[in-house]
Amino acid sequence: MSLHISAKTQAMPASAIRKLVPLSDAAKARGIHVYHLNVGAPDIKSPDCAFQAVVDKCKGMHHLSYTNSAGLIELREGMVEKYYKKIGIDIEVPELLVDVAGSEAFAVAMQVAADPGDEIIVVEPFYTNYQTFAYLNGITLKAVPTDIREGFRIPDISEFEKLVTPRTRAVLLSNPCNPSGKLFTKEEMLAIGDFCRRHELFLISDEVYREFCYTDEPHFSAMNIPGCEQNVILVDSVSKRYNLCGARIGCIVSHNRDVMTAAMKFAQSRLCPPVLGQYAAIGALDTPQSYFDEVRAEYIRRRDCAVEMLNAMPGVFAPTPYGAFYTVVELPVADAEDFARWMLTDFNRDGATTMVTPAASFYKTPGVGRNHVRIAYVLEVPALRKALTILGEGLETYRKQHADEMA
Amino acid sequence: MSLHISAKTQAMPASAIRKLVPLSDAAKARGIHVYHLNVGAPDIKSPDCAFQAVVDKCKGMHHLSYTNSAGLIELREGMVEKYYKKIGIDIEVPELLVDVAGSEAFAVAMQVAADPGDEIIVVEPFYTNYQTFAYLNGITLKAVPTDIREGFRIPDISEFEKLVTPRTRAVLLSNPCNPSGKLFTKEEMLAIGDFCRRHELFLISDEVYREFCYTDEPHFSAMNIPGCEQNVILVDSVSKRYNLCGARIGCIVSHNRDVMTAAMKFAQSRLCPPVLGQYAAIGALDTPQSYFDEVRAEYIRRRDCAVEMLNAMPGVFAPTPYGAFYTVVELPVADAEDFARWMLTDFNRDGATTMVTPAASFYKTPGVGRNHVRIAYVLEVPALRKALTILGEGLETYRKQHADEMA
Numbered sequence: 001m002s003l004h005i006s007a008k009t010q011a012m013p014a015s016a017i018r019k020l021v022p023l024s025d026a027a028k029a030r031g032i033h034v035y036h037l038n039v040g041a042p043d044i045k046s047p048d049c050a051f052q053a054v055v056d057k058c059k060g061m062h063h064l065s066y067t068n069s070a071g072l073i074e075l076r077e078g079m080v081e082k083y084y085k086k087i088g089i090d091i092e093v094p095e096l097l098v099d100v101a102g103s104e105a106f107a108v109a110m111q112v113a114a115d116p117g118d119e120i121i122v123v124e125p126f127y128t129n130y131q132t133f134a135y136l137n138g139i140t141l142k143a144v145p146t147d148i149r150e151g152f153r154i155p156d157i158s159e160f161e162k163l164v165t166p167r168t169r170a171v172l173l174s175n176p177c178n179p180s181g182k183l184f185t186k187e188e189m190l191a192i193g194d195f196c197r198r199h200e201l202f203l204i205s206d207e208v209y210r211e212f213c214y215t216d217e218p219h220f221s222a223m224n225i226p227g228c229e230q231n232v233i234l235v236d237s238v239s240k241r242y243n244l245c246g247a248r249i250g251c252i253v254s255h256n257r258d259v260m261t262a263a264m265k266f267a268q269s270r271l272c273p274p275v276l277g278q279y280a281a282i283g284a285l286d287t288p289q290s291y292f293d294e295v296r297a298e299y300i301r302r303r304d305c306a307v308e309m310l311n312a313m314p315g316v317f318a319p320t321p322y323g324a325f326y327t328v329v330e331l332p333v334a335d336a337e338d339f340a341r342w343m344l345t346d347f348n349r350d351g352a353t354t355m356v357t358p359a360a361s362f363y364k365t366p367g368v369g370r371n372h373v374r375i376a377y378v379l380e381v382p383a384l385r386k387a388l389t390i391l392g393e394g395l396e397t398y399r400k401q402h403a404d405e406m407a
Numbered sequence: 408m409s410l411h412i413s414a415k416t417q418a419m420p421a422s423a424i425r426k427l428v429p430l431s432d433a434a435k436a437r438g439i440h441v442y443h444l445n446v447g448a449p450d451i452k453s454p455d456c457a458f459q460a461v462v463d464k465c466k467g468m469h470h471l472s473y474t475n476s477a478g479l480i481e482l483r484e485g486m487v488e489k490y491y492k493k494i495g496i497d498i499e500v501p502e503l504l505v506d507v508a509g510s511e512a513f514a515v516a517m518q519v520a521a522d523p524g525d526e527i528i529v530v531e532p533f534y535t536n537y538q539t540f541a542y543l544n545g546i547t548l549k550a551v552p553t554d555i556r557e558g559f560r561i562p563d564i565s566e567f568e569k570l571v572t573p574r575t576r577a578v579l580l581s582n583p584c585n586p587s588g589k590l591f592t593k594e595e596m597l598a599i600g601d602f603c604r605r606h607e608l609f610l611i612s613d614e615v616y617r618e619f620c621y622t623d624e625p626h627f628s629a630m631n632i633p634g635c636e637q638n639v640i641l642v643d644s645v646s647k648r649y650n651l652c653g654a655r656i657g658c659i660v661s662h663n664r665d666v667m668t669a670a671m672k673f674a675q676s677r678l679c680p681p682v683l684g685q686y687a688a689i690g691a692l693d694t695p696q697s698y699f700d701e702v703r704a705e706y707i708r709r710r711d712c713a714v715e716m717l718n719a720m721p722g723v724f725a726p727t728p729y730g731a732f733y734t735v736v737e738l739p740v741a742d743a744e745d746f747a748r749w750m751l752t753d754f755n756r757d758g759a760t761t762m763v764t765p766a767a768s769f770y771k772t773p774g775v776g777r778n779h780v781r782i783a784y785v786l787e788v789p790a791l792r793k794a795l796t797i798l799g800e801g802l803e804t805y806r807k808q809h810a811d812e813m814a
Contacts, residue, residue: 003607003637005669006522006576015675018476039473046470054683058461063453064653064687066446069425100507100655103677115413116523116545132676138523169413200410230410246471246682248507248655262412268422269539270510275653276461276683280471 012135016128016361023344024355033352034344035379035387040178042325042378044298046243046284047291053283054276067275069267071098071251075282079251082285087210089223089234091253097263098273098281101250102208102237104266106172107133108252109233112262113170113202114139120170120204121163123154125328125362125369127178127206142168143364148330148372151319152182157191170202170233171195175222176209179362179374180328181303181321183213186220193225193232202259203228208237208250209324211292214300219323229255242284247277299325299377302384306377309388313395318375328359328372332399336360336373339398347394354391419542423535423768430751431762440759441751442786442794447585447732449785451705453650453691454698460690461683474682476674478505478658482689486658489692494617496630496641498660504670505680505688508657509615509644511673513579514540515659516640519669520577520609521546527577527611528570530561532735532769532776534585534613549575550771555737555779558726559589564598577609577640578602582629583616586769586781587735588710588728590620593627600632600639609666610635615644615657616731618699621707626730636662647731649691654684706732709784709791716795717782720802725782735766735779739806743767743780746805754801761798 017039024034070076076093084091099105110130114120116138122130124143134141142163146152160171171192175184184192196203205222213219222232237250252263267273303321310318315332333339337358347353359372377384424446431441477483483500491498506512517537521527523545529537531550541548549570553559567578578599582591591599603610612629620626629639644657659670674680710728717725722739740746744765754760766779784791 003609003663005519005665006525008522009519009669009672012669012672014672015476018675041472042470044470046468050471051465051468054465055462058458058465061453061458063449063451063650064457065448065650066652069422100681101678111543112412112416115415118413129676136518136676202410243470243472245473246679248679248681256410258412262416262419265416265419265421268425269536269543271508272653272655274507274655274681274684276687277681280683 008136013132013361017357020340020344020355023341027344027353031351032348035352035354035383035390037375037377037379037387037391038355038357040240040325040376040378041245042243043380044243044295047287049286050242050244050280050284054279057279064275066272067278069272070264071273072278072282075278078282078285089221091223091255095255095260096251096253097260097267098278099250099252099267100270100273101239101248102206102235103129103250105235105237105250105252106130106204106206108263108266109204109235110134110139110170110172111137111266112259113204113233117167118169119165119167120172121160121168122172122364124364125179125359125372127174128361130172131361131364141364145365145368146182148317148319148328152177152180152328154184154188154192157195160192160195164199168199168201170204172204172206174206174209176212176323178209178324179326179359181324181326183215183323184220186217189220189222189225193222193228196231197228201231202233203231204233204235206235208235208240211241212296212299212325213323214296214303215322223253233259238281238284242287244277244280244284247280248274249277249281301381302377302379303327305381305384306375306388309385309392310375313392316395325378326374326376328362328374331371331373331395333371333395333402336371339395340373342398343391343394347397349390349393352386352390354387354394356391415543420539420768424764427747427751427762430748434751434760438758439755442759442761442790442797444782444784444786444794445762445764447647447783447785448652449650449732450787451650451702454694456693457649457651457687457691461686464686471682473679474685476679477671478680479685479689482685485689485692496628498630498662502662502667503658503660504667504674505685506657506659506674507677507680508646508655509613509642510536510657512642512644512657512659513537513611513613515670515673516611516642517541517546517577517579518544518673519666520611520640524574525576526572526574527579528567528575529579529771531771532586532766534581535768537579538768538771548771552772552775553589555724555726555735559584559587559735561591561595561599564602567599567602571606575606575608577611579611579613581613581616583619583730585616585731586733586766588731588733590622590730591627593624596627596629596632600629600635603638604635608638609640610638611640611642613642615642615647618648619703619706619732620730621703621710622729630660640666645688645691649694651684651687651691654687655681656684656688706784708788709786710734712788712791713782713784713795716792716799720799723802732785733781733783735769735781738778738780738802740778740802740809743778746802747780749805750798750801754804756797756800759793759797761794761801763798
């Protein structure tokens with residue numbers, strides 16, 4: 001016996017997205033302006049109706065009690081009627097449970113689907129916290145590789161078949177994808193659905209970026225894969241949709257009643273979702289379509305700016321993302337994490353620098369993605385232009401300094 | 408392979424506190440008024456300053472972004488300066504991290520202290536969700552028994568010693584205790600502290616009911632056990648203190664830097680605590696002392712009413728609780744869960760019934776507590792009186808119907 005931190009916690013991976021934060025804090029302390037292309041924290045205005053609902057509820061409130069562990073019925077009914085029905089996802093109230101944002105929803109979904117020792121198939125690159133929660137629950141992620149040069153398109157389903165073992169329990173994906181911005185086509189989703197059905201696997205579909213699609217086709221939800229009703233567990237959130245990241249409100253949705261019964265056990269163990277955030281989410285249900293249209297147009301401008309500027313940098317390859325507000329970019333460096341650190345510690349242009357997220361931890365396959373970074377195009381075009389100009393200049397300087405290594 | 412819910416989830420215990428909710432919902436649907444003595448959801452007014460802070464922040468807010476994973480610095484500094492310093496707990500800001508209520512704080516504390524296969528010592532009866540999170544993380548709880556007839560006083564430390572094995576990692580307790588209302592004395596805490604120091608164990612002290620103490624002695628926090636600075640992990644929450652259960656804001660506090668580094672990894676994995684709740688908690692820091700004094704006086708009235716009425720019922724034994732707003736009561740029935748169900752399904756007096764929580768699941772030792780219920784005295788005295796009158800009448804009727812079983 002000794003007073004030590006559990007081995008599980010010691011070996012727990014620190015957040016890849018947040019681990020460079022001390023370096024950016026230090027840069028700021030030196031007076032450097034840091035352009036944040038590293039986190040999916042957009043500057044878009046939230047719909048006023050969200051905050052108005054909170055203000056209305058708080059005025060004259062007596063006390064703030066627990067809600068049902070599944071969330072306020074007003075929010076659950078509102079989501080079903082005012083949001084999901086409108087976008088063509090046909091569900092009943094008992095098939096939806098409010099969670100503490102998408103983070104809790106996918107953590108619960110993974111545990112409902114898989115025991116310690118079980119395996120879940122993901123498509124590479126994938127959101128790093130999937131790995132964190134897999135690790136914490138003794139679940140192994142098996143990764144289907146994709147190719148940045150092919151815009152991260154989903155490979156032939158035989159690549160999924162190769163990974164199946166007796167311990168495989170689910171496929172987990174985000175669509176549109178964080179970090180790649182990949183938008184899964186209807187055909188790709190149908191193929192994955194067929195695969196899940198044939199192998200009796202759950203399909204955990206994280207669709208928190210659903211409103212951020214830049215093709216003419218509507219987003220195709222896993223909830224609408226015919227014959228997959230019992231397989232699909234939908235993970236959703238109001239964080240990105242209404243730019244209410246701080247509300248910490250999401251939901252888990254499934255036609256599978258056993259899944260919902262299981263999810264309710266987890267919900268009860270943490271008593272209830274944040275109530276003030278639930279009020280904001282209720283208010284946000286009245287967001288007009290024009291809000292989404294404007295936000296979408298704005299992100300298309302930003303994406304186009306980002307992709308054009310990135311591909312104009314010597315040696316950089318940036319595929320065009322069709323969803324979310326991220327893109328994974330190949331840089332002409334050996335170690336993108338070293339470059340990202342260097343941008344914060346050693347480089348500035350007129351007192352400013354740009355922060356990006358090294359992408360290696362979005363991959364499971366060893367060595368893959370070491371020269372990739374994730375760019376979140378979450379700034380207005382003028383600021384984005386400056387940030388990318390600085391990134392390009394930094395890259396040039398860094399390459400000159402590291403010419404020997406690259407040779 | 409087959410599409411089934413994980414064995415871990417299937418075997419996960421459903422919330423003992425919430426599992427009778429469907430029966431109370433059904434009673435209400437039949438037009439029965441249900442007095443809720445089953446949940447710690449008080450009717451006390453929250454301080455106005457909490458809601459005012461939310462209103463002030465929401466007016467004109469642009470968007471609701473993530474905060475630091477450790478919480479807003481304004482809240483962390485405020486808790487340290489305006490709350491903990493005032494009550495004699497001397498900590499620095501890096502020693503406090505905001506969590507999603509006490510629920511997340513103790514779940515994290517348990518995982519930081521113990522690996523799967525490790526053991527944590529608890530004092531019986533204990534908060535049932537400790538068992539849930541122990542189960543989910545493969546941790547075994549070992550229970551030190553107490554005796555309701557002795558007011559749940561902490562037994563000689565030799566009872567703790569008996570449970571120590573090479574896998575013991577921590578002692579976990581709530582003080583004042585949910586469910587028993589037991590308030591640990593300074594002497595009891597020093598003895599437990601000494602035990603933890605000798606065996607190099609963490610002492611996870613859940614003090615979310617700290618403001619609800621009914622003796623003349625001030626609450627003695629585990630944070631003030633001399634020489635235990637590296638052992639103690641404090642779990643706290645604004646839920647009960649300001650009746651902001653729905654805010655879902657708590658914190659984990661420790662002088663042990665390794666613990667805080669570990670807790671931060673968990674914090675990053677769920678991005679940030681609810682931001683609107685953080686605003687409410689910041690506002691609540693300006694709650695005047697008179698608020699706590701009035702609430703305390705009110706709970707003493709309720710407790711005295713409850714204990715007197717309960718002990719006046721034939722065959723009932725109710726010890727006097729000195730903290731929190733619960734008491735565990737011995738009933739003259741063979742199976743308190745059956746009785747609690749029966750109160751909801753088969754009994755009413757003039758269209759009203761009373762709901763209590765069967766206490767067996769607050770015990771780890773098999774068979775112990777089967778004739779115990781937890782009573783939350785969270786209603787104003789007139790309503791509490793009615794609820795307990797109905798409980799007494801129900802008990803009499805139930806005993807007559809079950810006379811054979813009891814004989």
